[in-house]
Amino acid sequence: MDDATGEAIALALVGIDKVWAEVRRTPWVERDLGLPVDRLPDIGEAAVAARSRRAAEALYALDRANEAFLPRELKLTHTVARLTAARMAAEADRYWLAFDPLGIGFFAMFAPTAYCGGFLLGHVGGMLAKFAFETEGDLHRYLGLLEDYARLIDQLRERTAGQARRGIRIPRPQLEQSRELVSRFRRGVTALVPSSDRLQGAGSDRAADLIRERLDRAVDPAFETLLSLLSEADYDARAPETVGIAQYPGGEALYRELVHEHTTLDVSPEQVHAQGLEQVAAVRAAMAELIREVPFEGSPSDYLAATGRDPAWRAQSSEEIEAFFNRYIERIAPLLDDVFRFKPNAPHAAAPLPEMLAGSMTFGYYDAPGPNQPAGRYLFNATNLAGGPLGNIASLNYHELVPGHHFHLASQRENEALHPVRANALFNAFNEGWAEYAATLAGELGMYQAPEERFGRLMMDAFLACRLVVDTGMNAMGWSLEEARTFMRENAFVPETEIRSESIRYSCDIPGQSLAYKIGEHFLTARREEMRARLGERFDLRDFHDAVLKPGALPLPLVAENIASATEQLVA
Structure with a gap:
């Protein structure tokens, strides 16, 4: 390995590791890795700005690596890491118009909506439903998570209020659905009280009572405050009848x-x-x-x-x-x-x-x-x-x-x-x-x-x-x-x-x-038919599916490159 290749690989790996450190913090990935639940996502402006700064540092490291010297698989990983870092680095600038609380690239305009706050709170509820109570310490950790749950709801409200101060209000048709969504989650907090079987190892006869008290003291008031904002006469009166992101400053771009x-x-x-x-x-x-x-x-x-x-x-x-x-x-x-x-x-x-x-x-x-x-x-x-x-x-x-x-x-x-x-x-x-x-x-x-x-x-x-x-x-x-x-x-x-x-x-x-x-379906079908035309009788659908699936999710142009490469190998 020459010096230029070694330097490019080392720089790429540094940047990739920085990106992975950010990705593994996202709630979906933490769950899928089976990591213990010790905190809930922080979706406040300061936390998002900090993540954007860290992503920008990762992006700087990745951009220093010369892709021309990277082996093919590392080059693909480098590209995926770079695109992920670029998306995260943009979050701070977008925060008040569209944000990504799940860290998966689904930029949502408003927090109390089904595919934003609904997904987020549903995911958190699923995490809490699997929380294991083995010691009294676990009970105290769960009570702390309920406090964190209340903080998360407060952040949904704070962003909604901050948007309103900037003239970005939920359109009235969505506002009706948002109130119903938040009300449903509020009514569903009783599901956060674990069954007596789950609580047997908690080391306290009052475990369920303590959990209910924490819900009553912290979580329910947070939902009430969020609902109060969404129900304010002034907010309702100034909610636009029109829809679409283009109506807000910077929305069209x-x-x-x-x-x-x-x-x-x-x-x-x-x-x-x-x-x-x-x-x-x-x-x-x-x-x-x-x-x-x-x-x-x-x-x-x-x-x-x-x-x-x-x-x-x-x-x-x-x-x-x-x-x-x-x-x-x-x-x-x-x-x-x-x-x-x-x-x-x-x-x-x-x-x-x-x-x-x-x-x-x-x-x-x-x-x-x-x-x-x-x-x-x-x-x-x-x-x-x-x-x-x-x-x-x-x-x-x-x-x-x-x-x-x-x-x-x-x-x-x-x-x-x-x-x-x-x-x-x-x-x-x-x-x-x-x-x-x-x-x-x-x-x-x-x-x-x-x-x-x-x-x-x-x-x-x-x-x-x-x-x-x-x-x-x-x-x-x-x-x-x-x-x-x-x-x-x-x-x-x-x-x-x-x-x-x-x-x-x-x-x-x-x-x-x-x-x-x-868009994705038609792109993949077109690439398949190009592969079929190039290979003729040698075309095997399994080869196409291997070329698409084995590298994992990629931007479509890179998928096309992989399919073209696999095709040429089969021709040879």
Whole structure:
């Protein structure tokens, strides 16, 4: 090894280690590493500014390393670390307009929203639910964590109040949902009192009483103060009717940055909007063709309504809905070895979403396996799913579990060949793009057998294509909330409750995040077909999947480089 190579590697490793030190502090990673819960996240302005300073120092170290001298795998890790550090370094400047309390790149406009404070408090509640009581010291540590929980709620309020002082107020449609969300969490604090079985090792007969007293003294008042701010007459009167990040100072420029970060591509909101309109038109044409094949007399909406009247495609209880997911898990299992060499060891399953989040989330979310949770789980919103036909559950299952999120997230975290920065990397376009690619792949493998399942897949296509249109529409092109909802009513094929919650998600919660799904899927599919064309009869789908999955989550241009490299090796 020459001196230049050695120096480049040493500098890169210093910077990478600095980034890992920051990443491992984030609540999701701490949980997944099985670290003891001794503190809760600090989302205050001072803490975010400190993290940005540390990230800037890491960025400086990384930029001193000459990438030209780095081995390929180290170069990939260096790039992932650099992008992660750059994102964290930007947090302080963005804090009052959009912040990232979970440290995963989902910049949320307002704290008391489903995908920001809702995710955060739900995650914290899950951590506390697994807290082990073995000594009296554990009881005192838990009481301290409850104080910390109250501090976290206070920080949600402090940022909301600080935004208001800067003329950044929650739009009225989101404000109604925020009050309900906070009220749900307030009512749910009783779940923070562990069962008597869990408290047996705490060393105190009064353990439960002491915990209830701490909740009454610290946590409940914090929720009350936050709710009081959201309910103030002055705040309500000055809350804007309009939505979208562009209405706030610096919002238009920040949205363009977020579009780049969430897609990892150099595309503008206008280009994404145009792609969305094209994709919506293509899905509508495919729906019309399917209805002709069935055959069915009527529109796609009529067909969906007819499906909804069929008891075979309805379910009421969580158990019945879970049975739908299990049907599709079992259906694809015999085919996985034919198309994948690289797979996770962790099992997977579906389970109901916590009640506190049910009112603010459309479908649910994937919860990755960790030391205290061996299985990757899709937490589904039983309330919303019970309200309509379930022909789309197959598509949802293949997106969220296998071969979707579970395959790439669980295998990435199990992959001991990856540096921890890579094993815990999240790039939205890769993560959601792979999950949507997986749902389409399931169709290519014959998983959507009944017409209702094929239509359900097209429903998900339509829904996600609509996101490209309405997210950019409300955040960059001056669309009103009602314009977006009208477009979704005509094209998304989801119930009104979902249209209302989803349109708020795009415009008032995590703008730009929803663009990753279809942008990522179409990018991966295009790269696959390029590989197929280059290899001809030598093309093996497992080679493509290896090239995408083994390196873990990466920006899409780097994924394309890996696929091209794998292709040339196979040609040779």
